[in-house]
Amino acid sequence: MVKRIIMALVGLAFLGSIVALSRVTAEEKGKDVIVLKSAKAGDVTLSHKKHTEEYKIKCTDCHHKTKEEETPKACSSCHDPKEKKDEAMILKDAFHGQCKGCHTKVNKEQGKKAPDKKCKECHVKKQ
Ligand code: HEC
Numbered sequence: 095m096v097k098r099i100i101m102a103l104v105g106l107a108f109l110g111s112i113v114a115l116s117r118v119t120a121e122e123k124g125k126d127v128i129v130l131k132s133a134k135a136g137d138v139t140l141s142h143k144k145h146t147e148e149y150k151i152k153c154t155d156c157h158h159k160t161k162e163e164e165t166p167k168a169c170s171s172c173h174d175p176k177e178k179k180d181e182a183m184i185l186k187d188a189f190h191g192q193c194k195g196c197h198t199k200v201n202k203e204q205g206k207k208a209p210d211k212k213c214k215e216c217h218v219k220k221q
Pocket residue numbers: 121122123124125128140142145146151152153154155156157165166167168169170
């Protein structure tokens with residue numbers, strides 16, 4: 095009897111995990127293309143979809159404080175635009191560090207041409 099109850103509980107837990115896995119919505123994946131607004135330097139367009147599907151970068155490589163099963167939050171929820179908080183550098187340095195950091199690495203190691211030095215390859219000013 096006890097064994098049956100345990101088996102039933104294991105079964106329920108298993109079903110629960112399937113339901114949880116199938117709940118990946120558009121919101122949890124984020125947009126295909128994200129425009130990062132910039133007051134001075136010009137907006138930056140990030141192809142979220144290309145970075146994950148074509149360049150095969152893991153969600154958690156960019157959303158570095160997020161666990162596999164969590165929905166990522168905006169970088170600004172920890173990286174303040176103006177001041178360093180709880181060890182988290184200011185927002186601009188967080189973006190530059192992550193975007194340019196990886197680009198410089200893949201350019202060097204894999205001969206890619208990801209933008210890292212020229213501001214204009216990322217920042218596009220409105221006419
Ligand atoms: C190349 C880096 C990169 C990769 C890879 C990446 N993301 Fe993102 N993602 C970003 C950036 C940058 C933003 C914008 C964050 C912001 O506005 O502060 C973002 C935004 C999001 C948002 C919206 C967050 C919010 O509330 O503003 C979600 C959800 C998200 N991503 C999920 C994912 C998932 C799921 C994956 C993997 C399938 C993924 N991302 C892969 C960089 C990345």
